[in-house]
Amino acid sequence: MQRVELRIPSIPIFERVVRASAAEVGSAAGFSPEQVEDLKLAVSEAVNNAIDHGNRGDVAKLVAVTFEIDGEKLEIRVSDQGGGIERIDVSRRVVDDATLDAGYLRGFGMYLISALVDDYEVDSSQQGTVLTLRLYRKDRQQ
Amino acid sequence: MSDIIRREEFGDVVVLHILTTSVDAISAAAIAAECQEMRPITVLDFSEVSFINSAGISALLKFVVSARKSGYQLFAMNVTPHHQKIFKMVEMSRYMPTIDERDLAAYR
Secondary structure, three states: OEEEEEEEEOOHHHHHHHHHHHHHHHHHOOOOHHHHHHHHHHHHHHHHHHHHHHOOOOOOOEEEEEEEEEOOEEEEEEEOOOOOOOOOOOOOOOOOHHHHHOOOOOOOHHHHHHHHOOEEEEEEEOOEEEEEEEEEOHHHOO | OOOOEEEEEEOOEEEEEEOOOEEOOOOHHHHHHHHHHOOOEEEEEOOOOOEEOHHHHHHHHHHHHHHHHHOOEEEEEOOOHHHHHHHHHOOHHHOOOEOOHHHHHHHO
16 A cells, blocks of 8 residues: 655645645556546545635644555545534535526535545544545446 | 736627636636626636636636626637536536637637
8 A cells, every 4th residue: 555645734725736646646546537637626625625614724724635545446535623514515516597696606515526536434523524535446446 | 917817809709718727716716807897708718727626616607697697698618528527517518608719710
């Protein structure tokens, strides 16, 4: 197993650092270009959630990201130092007339994550939230 | 002049060439600001864009809202297959269909 670890302050520009790392790790693990694009987007959403909703933009709090390559599996853990979250809404979120008229233009992140990775889990407590994402190389999937 | 967007206007058309590679939380505000100056036909050119996340989608939806309020037409141009997939997933393609560069020639 190979592991890459990053810690970033809760400042949005550093999400780009994690995203660039995700691209390199995904490529190194042999994922296809399309899967790497899915990986980048899922990781981006997870890190932005950790910054905005977990750490609530507190720059003193860190977001830790761990990539683990284990054969055909890539597991990514994104951890914040916030006070936990009560629930995560992963329901399908699409653009429609009602939400546009209401000016509700956000909230796609968790839906995109749930649709782009092979599986995921959320572990939240008062010590913070850990979002674990798993993707499998398609050439090895049955 | 914005270093995030380059405007190209002809007749009732404005093409907004997005110059940043990332349509994300960092570039969202500068991109969304351009929705204040749309034209009856507004085209967003994604030829330089290699990444769009949900913060970027939120910024793009501000163009959709403005277009609906004004009765303007909004199109996307040079969208990568991956981003077409994402736009379809959130059903944004219904409100911002793609247009080919050659179809714009009729307006020039």
